[in-house]
Amino acid sequence: xxxxxxxxxxxxxxxxxxxxxxxxxxxxxxxxxxxxxxxxxxxxxxxxxxxxxxxxxxxxxxxxxxxxxxxxxxxxxxxxxxxxxxxxxxxxxxxxxxxxxxxxxxxxxxxxxxxxxxxxxxxxxxxxxxxxxxxxxxxxxxxxxxxxxxxxxxxxxxxxxxxxxxxxxxxxxx
Numbered sequence: 001x002x003x004x005x006x007x008x009x010x011x012x013x014x015x016x017x018x019x020x021x022x023x024x025x026x027x028x029x030x031x032x033x034x035x036x037x038x039x040x041x042x043x044x045x046x047x048x049x050x051x052x053x054x055x056x057x058x059x060x061x062x063x064x065x066x067x068x069x070x071x072x073x074x075x076x077x078x079x080x081x082x083x084x085x086x087x088x089x090x091x092x093x094x095x096x097x098x099x100x101x102x103x104x105x106x107x108x109x110x111x112x113x114x115x116x117x118x119x120x121x122x123x124x125x126x127x128x129x130x131x132x133x134x135x136x137x138x139x140x141x142x143x144x145x146x147x148x149x150x151x152x153x154x155x156x157x158x159x160x161x162x163x164x165x166x167x168x169x170x171x172x173x174x
């Protein structure tokens with residue numbers, strides 16, 4: 001059985017990752033299961049996150065990568081909606097993710113949006129701190145080997161989804 005493709009959408013909060021995921025899932029030409037930082041964080045519970053946020057978040061994020069690997073090993077395509085941060089509790093995060101997924105077809109996509117626009121989006125959302133994207137940007141892993149980059153300040157989520165699927169999925173099948 002062929003392994004499923006794993007596409008990791010990496011970017012700060014309000015960059016547009018989840019909107020791109022939703023646009024990809026709305027398509028009829030490909031199907032992806034989704035694993036996301038936010039979904040896995042909910043598995044921990046507020047009590048423990050308040051107690052030691054990074055300890056529990058780092059554990060569940062690594063489990064998220066193992067979950068993506070399991071789906072891929074079973075021939076299923078997976079989208080990861082996340083952010084590769086380098087905090088002491090999870091360092092070296094990027095290398096750990098690469099090690100877990102080393103035997104699976106993995107493409108990292110940078111979901112980019114200028115921080116000033118992310119700040120505006122954070123305010124509009126109301127469920128994020130205004131400067132949360134800036135804070136995550138400072139923590140983001142450096143020297144990530146991206147396969148491609150999409151810019152949600154230039155393209156809509158649907159346009160970004162089209163670019164990603166065309167470049168990473170359809171061209172790979174040709």
